[in-house]
Amino acid sequence: MSETQLIFQLSHPGRSATSQAPKALSDDKLSAIPAHLRRKQKPALPEVSEMQVVRHYTNLSSKNFAIDKQFYPLGSCTMKYNPRGANRAAMLPGFLNRHPLAPESHSQGFLSCMFELQNFLKEVTGMKGVSLAPMAGAQGEFAGVAMIRAYHEARGDEARTEILIPEAAHGTNPATAVMCGYKVREVPVGKDGDVDLEALKEACGPQTAGLMMTNPSTCGVFERQIEAISKAVHEAGGLLYYDGANLNAILGKVRPGDMGFDVIHMNLHKTFATPHGGGGPGAGPVGVSERLLPYLPTPMAGQRDDGSYHWVDSDTLDTSIGHLSAFMGNAGVLLRAYFYARSLGREGMIRVGEFSTLAANYLLKRLEAVGCTAAYPDRRASHEFILTFAKEAKELGVTAMDIAKRLLDYNQHAPTTYFPLLVPECFLIEPTETESKEALDEFVDAMAAILEEARSEPDMVKEAPFTQPVRRLDDVKAARELDLTWTD
Amino acid sequence: MSEIPAELRYAASHEWAKNDDGVVTVGITEHAQDAMGDLVYVELPEVGQVLAAGDEAGVVESVKAASDIYAPVSGEVIEINEALEDEPELVNNVPYEGGWLFKIQMSEAGDLDNLLTADQYQAQIESE
Numbered sequence: 027m028s029e030t031q032l033i034f035q036l037s038h039p040g041r042s043a044t045s046q047a048p049k050a051l052s053d054d055k056l057s058a059i060p061a062h063l064r065r066k067q068k069p070a071l072p073e074v075s076e077m078q079v080v081r082h083y084t085n086l087s088s089k090n091f092a093i094d095k096q097f098y099p100l101g102s103c104t105m106k107y108n109p110r111g112a113n114r115a116a117m118l119p120g121f122l123n124r125h126p127l128a129p130e131s132h133s134q135g136f137l138s139c140m141f142e143l144q145n146f147l148k149e150v151t152g153m154k155g156v157s158l159a160p161m162a163g164a165q166g167e168f169a170g171v172a173m174i175r176a177y178h179e180a181r182g183d184e185a186r187t188e189i190l191i192p193e194a195a196h197g198t199n200p201a202t203a204v205m206c207g208y209k210v211r212e213v214p215v216g217k218d219g220d221v222d223l224e225a226l227k228e229a230c231g232p233q234t235a236g237l238m239m240t241n242p243s244t245c246g247v248f249e250r251q252i253e254a255i256s257k258a259v260h261e262a263g264g265l266l267y268y269d270g271a272n273l274n275a276i277l278g279k280v281r282p283g284d285m286g287f288d289v290i291h292m293n294l295h296k297t298f299a300t301p302h303g304g305g306g307p308g309a310g311p312v313g314v315s316e317r318l319l320p321y322l323p324t325p326m327a328g329q330r331d332d333g334s335y336h337w338v339d340s341d342t343l344d345t346s347i348g349h350l351s352a353f354m355g356n357a358g359v360l361l362r363a364y365f366y367a368r369s370l371g372r373e374g375m376i377r378v379g380e381f382s383t384l385a386a387n388y389l390l391k392r393l394e395a396v397g398c399t400a401a402y403p404d405r406r407a408s409h410e411f412i413l414t415f416a417k418e419a420k421e422l423g424v425t426a427m428d429i430a431k432r433l434l435d436y437n438q439h440a441p442t443t444y445f446p447l448l449v450p451e452c453f454l455i456e457p458t459e460t461e462s463k464e465a466l467d468e469f470v471d472a473m474a475a476i477l478e479e480a481r482s483e484p485d486m487v488k489e490a491p492f493t494q495p496v497r498r499l500d501d502v503k504a505a506r507e508l509d510l511t512w513t514d
Numbered sequence: 515m516s517e518i519p520a521e522l523r524y525a526a527s528h529e530w531a532k533n534d535d536g537v538v539t540v541g542i543t544e545h546a547q548d549a550m551g552d553l554v555y556v557e558l559p560e561v562g563q564v565l566a567a568g569d570e571a572g573v574v575e576s577v578k579a580a581s582d583i584y585a586p587v588s589g590e591v592i593e594i595n596e597a598l599e600d601e602p603e604l605v606n607n608v609p610y611e612g613g614w615l616f617k618i619q620m621s622e623a624g625d626l627d628n629l630l631t632a633d634q635y636q637a638q639i640e641s642e
Contacts, residue, residue, distance in 0.1 A: 444578040444579065447579050447581075501552065502603075506554050506602075
């Protein structure tokens with residue numbers, strides 16, 4: 027495949043899409059902007075024709091590895107199909123053209139969808155209240171821990187300085203705890219993937235603000251001692267935070283609220299099938315137990331006695347941790363999640379949990395049968411599972427990264443690699459419920475072929491990929507010399 | 515098989531320690547750098563900082579992961595390897611020489627005895 031030029035390299039002075047070019051501001055409008063704030067020179071944008079732009083980006087998009095083109099078993103990310111129907115409904119002109127400052131009377135349709143979505147999420151997680159305000163998963167985490175902090179502070183309980191986090195947790199959890207002013211204390215995980223309960227009990231104390239964990243854990247197994255964990259943390263006066271990353275596995279089956287969690291954030295782009303970021307808009311609603319209700323971030327959708335809908339804002343909920351953005355969440359993403367939830371219904375939600383778990387366990391057993399090593403062979407997988415290639419790395423010099431790169435040549439997106447950190451040379455694989463048996467079998471065939479290649483032609487596997495627009499990228503240079511500004 | 519010099523002492527968390535008359539040079543082992551992959555960033559303690567054995571003393575970050583570095587012995591940090599700011603790859607290339615991280619003026623000589631010998635460390639990484 028040929029090397030693609032950057033759009034800047036296609037630039038030709040004076041060329042433009044004239045029909046789409048913005049009109050220059052008239053002098054009277056221009057004079058409204060103070061002289062020192064006006065641009066002295068034109069921005070360094072590429073000068074290209076409309077046709078060039080269309081071809082350039084269409085060609086680039088055809089090189090994407092994407093859920094619309096390939097199996098995408100990226101563990102912990104829940105890369106399920108994003109239904110076109112939900113997309114279409116969210117694009118209805120009434121939604122698309124609604125201004126966020128429009129009066130409530132002009133937003134009843136939108137507000138009713140948001141109110142119902144809050145209720146669906148409340149019910150499916152077993153929490154007492156839900157706010158859709160967080161703009162993404164990371165902000166949902168921030169809001170969750172900020173509420174834990176607000177709760178302790180409101181009680182004058184200010185000696186609580188530590189958040190406990192199992193070592194199998196998502197990397198974002200410690201970052202969130204630190205962001206909210208807490209110290210992180212790591213709790214070890216046993217050989218079977220469950221939290222070391224004795225170590226947890228020892229770590230709990232008057233300094234414990236809370237515990238952040240996900241269940242099923244990042245080891246791809248359901249934490250069996252969750253009730254004992256919940257009891258230990260609550261008895262020490264701490265609160266329990268549920269990272270919703272792995273909610274897909276238990277949707278409609280088990281509810282974090284019933285496990286004793288006080289706060290949860292949900293990644294709608296995972297569990298509720300809205301498109302994944304790529305830097306684009308996300309949604310990370312938070313749900314809370316009774317005691318955190320006063321602190322939910324605003325605005326939220328509320329319903330009056332006469333059935334009409336309204337915004338609940340910080341003026342009526344003055345204990346709220348407040349706004350997280352100018353308005354409430356990313357409206358388009360929330361609408362997509364609403365339509366997804368509506369089209370699934372209660373029965374559909376249960377099938378999501380069942381089929382995502384079935385797909386993962388089928389894939390795990392078949393991969394073990396072709397020679398892959400499971401990290402937790404004695405445990406049933408949840409919606410995802412871990413393979414380790416420590417043996418291949420040691421005996422053949424072929425690492426998990428080499429196998430991941432070779433998968434691209436088989437037209438399979440690589441699973442998550444080298445995460446969680448406690449399993450060496452690992453893959454974290456999550457097929458989701460939206461894949462057919464045939465798609466799963468193709469992945470198994472590719473893995474079987476690659477393991478064979480690793481034995482017969484290890485040097486070739488170490489050079490992969492061969493069929494992609496680029497070969498191995500220089501990760502070190504990218505991390506150390508991040509420079510995204512085009513200069514001639 | 516990665517190199518484990520017999521004259522050094524080792525922490526279970528993969529730091530090595532070399533004692534020169536009470537000044538202990540600290541780095542990470544060849545096994546550790548190999549498991550981390552190419553390093554992109556090294557965060558070191560500050561000169562003058564007083565650490566107890568087991569305290570967090572810095573962070574090494576690779577393209578795969580970030581990992582805390584712990585002080586293998588107690589004492590005051592008297593020197594850090596400033597070359598690592600521009601060349602973290604020294605830790606990958608020469609972990610026991612130019613890739614050292616910091617030096618501690620040891621306050622408790624007994625701390626060294628709590629560390630693993632080369633043979634014990636070898637046994638630990640084989641059992642991992």
